[in-house]
Amino acid sequence: MTIITSVYNQAGGVGKTTLVQNVSYHLVELGYRVLAIDLDPQSTLSAFMGIDRAELKKTVYHSLMQDEPLPIIKSAFGFDFAPANLGLQNAESELVTADMKEMRLKDALEPVLKDYDLILIDCPPQLGNLTYIALVASTHILVPIATQFKAFDSTELLMATYKRARARANRSLKFAAFVPTMYDGRNLADTRVYKALAEQLSELAPVLDPIPRSVAFVDASEKRQPLAVYQPRHPAIVPLKKIAKRLAELCPTT
């Protein structure tokens, strides 16, 4: 059984794509077969994978709306990925009136499940149809939460979306973990938010060790490398590996 994890938070810039890039890498290090899906029309993940997005002939859009097989590309880091570009934005409106629209991503993933242990879906920072079909297709949700100002408001809204998806279309959808991100441990506000998140959310799913704010992530992205490749001794690698370990423990042991 493939573990399908939506990396989801409707708040922008909280580290979803960064988690997909890095956690996929660490899962490959642990020996798992991983597929990353770029489900964001902003397609930051695809840019990170070195794709020329204007030149892409096939994207996840064609799988969702035109029944094409998922366009799977092998990355340089051992995981596969399915790219997107701005054309995917059309799926937002086209999904409104499509047949079986909720199942479109689930159906697109069906033929490849046997090839992967884990599938990570990089969700857009939106509350629209793309996010919804990702939640419908998933077994689990991984939630990065930036430990600043809007952590609670955005988490409240996220919970409402999760409940709706679970009630209407995916009764077994669970949270895999919450990941505090952009954490500045010297900042009193950050430590307060982190502590409160851990108190409020741990009963739902593990609140993992925070990913510290570090310019190394931006630099690694610009080099198109996971942090562990770009700066092998960086302290943030420790919590990143713990996230991979948490997802790995969701996999059924053969």
Add this chain to the structure above:
Amino acid sequence: MTIITSVYNQAGGVGKTTLVQNVSYHLVELGYRVLAIDLDPQSTLSAFMGIDRAELKKTVYHSLMQDEPLPIIKSAFGFDFAPANLGLQNAESELVTADMKEMRLKDALEPVLKDYDLILIDCPPQLGNLTYIALVASTHILVPIATQFKAFDSTELLMATYKRARARANRSLKFAAFVPTMYDGRNLADTRVYKALAEQLSELAPVLDPIPRSVAFVDASEKRQPLAVYQPRHPAIVPLKKIAKRLAELCPTT
């Protein structure tokens, strides 16, 4: 004729709400009558205005979906505002099947136009129905763009949304200005992005002086004060006033 400005960018955390709080204040300083509308279910603007959001009986939701008059509250800083809370999220789904859904905000604003020179709409960081009806109701759009990583991708997506709203429902919709935000002038990447934005966008509308990244904005928000009240000599007040001046010059001179 009332100038109705959507403060819009689907990217999260780029300074929309901060602009509404501060530019409204500076417009009042210039002598204009200003109404700020909180159109975000995350309702950060309403929190900033000191509203107990859980206790709110009437919000913009009731005006949009139940034909109630706009709930108008006088702020301590000379501008009026119409609050929101998480309940506004229901409008996203209810608008899908509502009659005359595109006109819902425009119609709600109609009775109060005579009372204001400018109306600023704080849009959610979403591409959904709330953003759409804001664009349909507006005469202008003010776009904050954070001078970091995703400036170009998010601007491209924003342009697509603008064109769709203009083509389908609001032919005279124009950009009032672009405002580079979160600007760190010592950072080479920021200066490059700022320069490129100015080159690419100035033919569409003025690209105004950037708002520098400064912890004073966060502190002022926590005190529930515009920056100019919290720290009257702060250098960022200069570009904020220029934005107010730009919006003011859109007002017809009597």
